[in-house]
Amino acid sequence: MNMFGKVAFIGAGNMAEAMIKGLLSSGFADANNIYVTNKSDKNKLEGLKTRWGVNVSSNKHQVLENAKIVVLGVKPQDMEGALNEMKGILTHEQLIISTAAGLSHEWFENYLGKDYCLVRTMTNLPCQVKAGATAVTMGCNTKDSQRFIVDALFSSLGIVVHVKEDMIDTITGLSGSGPAYVYLMIAAMAEAGEQNGLAKEVSFQLAVQTVFGAAKLVKESGIDSNKLVQLTSSKGGTTLAGLQELESGGFTKMIGLAVKMAAQRSKELSVSY
Ligand SMILES: NC(=O)c1ccc[n+]([C@@H]2O[C@H](COP(=O)([O-])OP(=O)(O)OC[C@H]3O[C@@H](n4cnc5c(N)ncnc54)[C@H](OP(=O)(O)O)[C@@H]3O)[C@@H](O)[C@H]2O)c1
Structure with missing residues (x-):
């Protein structure tokens, strides 16, 4: 065609x-x-x-x-x-x-x-x-x-x-630059698995599939991503322990700032031309 x-x-x-x-x-x-x-x-x-x-x-x-x-x-x-x-x-x-x-x-x-x-x-x-x-x-x-x-x-x-x-x-900061944020997360997850004893290739495969599967589930189920956070993190469980550590390092805030800074850079670029 x-x-x-x-x-x-x-x-x-x-x-x-x-x-x-x-x-x-x-x-x-x-x-x-x-x-x-x-x-x-x-x-x-x-x-x-x-x-x-x-x-x-x-x-x-x-x-x-x-x-x-x-x-x-x-x-x-x-x-x-x-x-x-x-x-x-x-x-x-x-x-x-x-x-x-x-x-x-x-x-x-x-x-x-x-x-x-x-x-x-x-x-x-x-x-x-x-x-x-x-x-x-x-x-x-x-x-x-x-x-x-x-x-x-x-x-x-x-x-x-x-x-x-x-x-x-704003869109440049979110979805234009966004794939790089996710690649960084995949790299960090894979590295963490490796540091904790997994073979490099296995750790990488698991990290990639986790991000892919998580995105596919949000997209196909139509369930709100905050609801999925709740569903996957039961009180006293492993996921909640991981999430608390992420938030104590300012994860949500940092993602917000990354989008904001990339958007700001896009604006700066547009006025410089
Ligand atoms: N990469 C991303 O993730 C991404 C995401 C969103 C938007 N964008 C936008 O997409 C656009 C392209 O980005 P890119 O990453 O593909 O850049 P790139 O890989 O650097 O490719 C730029 C291309 O432009 C060609 N070029 C430069 N001057 C030219 C001219 N006078 N006539 C014809 N071709 C010319 C270069 O040719 P030579 O190699 O021969 O110099 C090269 O093939 C950018 O404006 C960027 O803002 C990129």
């Missing part, structure tokens, strides 16, 4: 590859309709071609020509340079999807003009395994049909929520 027509990826980094992998494995796009370019790293492009069978080129014109969707997967600080190289090639009909943290609709309008159909997104790395979380703010020129495409594209990679643009910094 190829639902979207030609899809052009500008940038061939972590986020672009995560999206390409998700799109291909969900069957929403064919490799021969995906075109990818980057700034200069030819090996990276060849790697993508070998792994996923997509088309790669260092020629932006070739990549953008007749593309229905253009995904901007470059770092915020490189966006201006990338857009400069696309001037005169991007069209008003193309649906342009920015994945960049910190670059507002206003920033793109100032840079490109007001006539482009731009969507700002904040997605995350698990879209690689179709378990991403993407927040979307549609631009003022986007049509209903394009909203449908954006929803189809990102729901093939996980969940999609539509939000007002002023929520994007």
Whole structure:
């Protein structure tokens, strides 16, 4: 199935590859309709071609020509340079999807003009395994049909929520940066198991499955996560002893601060561009 027509990826980094992998494995796009370019790293492009069978080129014109969707997967600080190289090639009909943290609709309008159909997104790395979380703010020129495409594209990679643009910094701190908080927790749990005598691989497997299973249970049961904390921690039991230790170290407060600080950094980045 190829639902979207030609899809052009500008940038061939972590986020672009995560999206390409998700799109291909969900069957929403064919490799021969995906075109990818980057700034200069030819090996990276060849790697993508070998792994996923997509088309790669260092020629932006070739990549953008007749593309229905253009995904901007470059770092915020490189966006201006990338857009400069696309001037005169991007069209008003193309649906342009920015994945960049910190670059507002206003920033793109100032840079490109007001006539482009731009969507700002904040997605995350698990879209690689179709378990991403993407927040979307549609631009003022986007049509209903394009909203449908954006929803189809990102729901093939996980969940999609539509939000007002002023929520994007908070979302960056929560779900954009959030996977890293969870990876840190997995690493800490695995290390603790190892320090207490488990084999490294066994400890890692148990830590990963615990986080995966816990998230799956919240998602599939629909039970509130605070209720699940209660259900798993009986008076005088082992879990309660662990939870009390976590809270005495300020676990909930620290997670709150991590989200807040990452959101603040996102805000700082957006004013610096
Ligand atoms: N990684 C995450 O977890 C995450 C989460 C949420 C949002 N995001 C957002 O996703 C975007 C991409 O992040 P990333 O982690 O994928 O970055 P990345 O791995 O560093 O990849 C950036 C890509 O942009 C390319 N690039 C730079 N200048 C270019 C130009 N002028 N023309 C074409 N391509 C150009 C680079 O090419 P070369 O290699 O040739 O220089 C590279 O392929 C960022 O804006 C980030 O804010 C990332």
